Amino acid sequence: MWFKNLYFFTFTRPFELSEDQLEKHLAEHLFTPCGSTEQSHFGWVNALGKHGHSTVHAANGNLLVCARKEEKILPAPVVKDMIEAKVAQLEVEQARSATKKEREQFKEDIIFELLPRAFSRVTDTHAYINAEHNLIVVNSGSRGKAEDLLALLRKVIGTLPVTSVSPEKAPDELMTDWLNEKSIGDNFTLGMEAEFHALGDDGAVVRVKNQDLDSDEIKTHLDADKYVVKLALEWDEAMSFILCDDLAIKRLKFFDVLQEQNDDIDSDDVIAKLDADFALMAGEINRLINDLLAEFNVKATDYLES
Numbered sequence: 001m002w003f004k005n006l007y008f009f010t011f012t013r014p015f016e017l018s019e020d021q022l023e024k025h026l027a028e029h030l031f032t033p034c035g036s037t038e039q040s041h042f043g044w045v046n047a048l049g050k051h052g053h054s055t056v057h058a059a060n061g062n063l064l065v066c067a068r069k070e071e072k073i074l075p076a077p078v079v080k081d082m083i084e085a086k087v088a089q090l091e092v093e094q095a096r097s098a099t100k101k102e103r104e105q106f107k108e109d110i111i112f113e114l115l116p117r118a119f120s121r122v123t124d125t126h127a128y129i130n131a132e133h134n135l136i137v138v139n140s141g142s143r144g145k146a147e148d149l150l151a152l153l154r155k156v157i158g159t160l161p162v163t164s165v166s167p168e169k170a171p172d173e174l175m176t177d178w179l180n181e182k183s184i185g186d187n188f189t190l191g192m193e194a195e196f197h198a199l200g201d202d203g204a205v206v207r208v209k210n211q212d213l214d215s216d217e218i219k220t221h222l223d224a225d226k227y228v229v230k231l232a233l234e235w236d237e238a239m240s241f242i243l244c245d246d247l248a249i250k251r252l253k254f255f256d257v258l259q260e261q262n263d264d265i266d267s268d269d270v271i272a273k274l275d276a277d278f279a280l281m282a283g284e285i286n287r288l289i290n291d292l293l294a295e296f297n298v299k300a301t302d303y304l305e306s
Contacts, residue, residue: 001277005248029152051270051274082110136162178228
């Protein structure tokens with residue numbers, strides 16, 4: 001239940017669906033496994049997995065949802081070799097080269113032939129919506145997968161007016177200032193990891209780990225006009241993470257002192273434990289995002305259309 005990587009988005013119009021209303025929308029596109037000749041399926045499953053009973057789980061104003069995607073795995077080299085074999089056979093039999101249309105047909109036929117024997121890969125992506133904080137937070141290390149979930153949500157609701165946060169000062173500039181000027185906010189502490197890029201498409205890339213970011217070595221990189229694109233941070237003695245220059249949060253780790261707050265809940269009551277962990281986690285993430293945006297002098301509600 002504890003999210004590990006975050007992409008967060010803000011609404012440009014207030015999100016006003018209730019838990020029941022959202023659940024009715026999700027019910028229109030529930031996940032079903034792929035058929036023997038289908039390449040992928042994407043739909044909604046129980047928010048709490050096998051322990052849950054609904055596609056939406058609400059806690060303290062946070063609405064948790066989960067999208068499941070099944071994809072058939074077809075190794076590209078195998079498909080390519082089979083296409084080339086078909087092309088070679090055509091060239092021998094008809095003494096001519098295969099057309100582009102024929103190659104595409106060969107590929108389509110081969111995929112259709114292989115799909116019933118292909119292995120499946122199933123992945124779940126969780127997200128939660130908090131209308132009060134004007135946020136939707138997706139647990140994904142890939143922006144593409146996060147946007148896939150948003151697209152599926154938009155499909156079932158009919159509209160999903162969200163946007164990425166785009167502060168006036170770019171994240172790479174502000175993170176570089178944090179190291180140059182030691183100007184980071186009181187709730188944040190520098191970690192021991194960072195990535196620097198030099199200007200230009202062919203500029204140098206420097207990654208440091210287990211390195212004091214106040215050291216002379218780091219200052220040398222900054223003096224050479226390298227800028228920070230990833231930075232390890234700790235927040236409020238509750239969690240650590242890597243902040244990226246697109247405001248993605250990677251390798252989020254909640255400290256034991258936070259997770260232990262729910263240790264008194266009976267371990268046999270799985271639903272109660274999942275509910276408490278989700279409520280605690282979402283509340284802390286909401287506070288983290290608000291504090292982080294404050295460093296950029298913006299609020300999530302700033303993106304609401306007036």
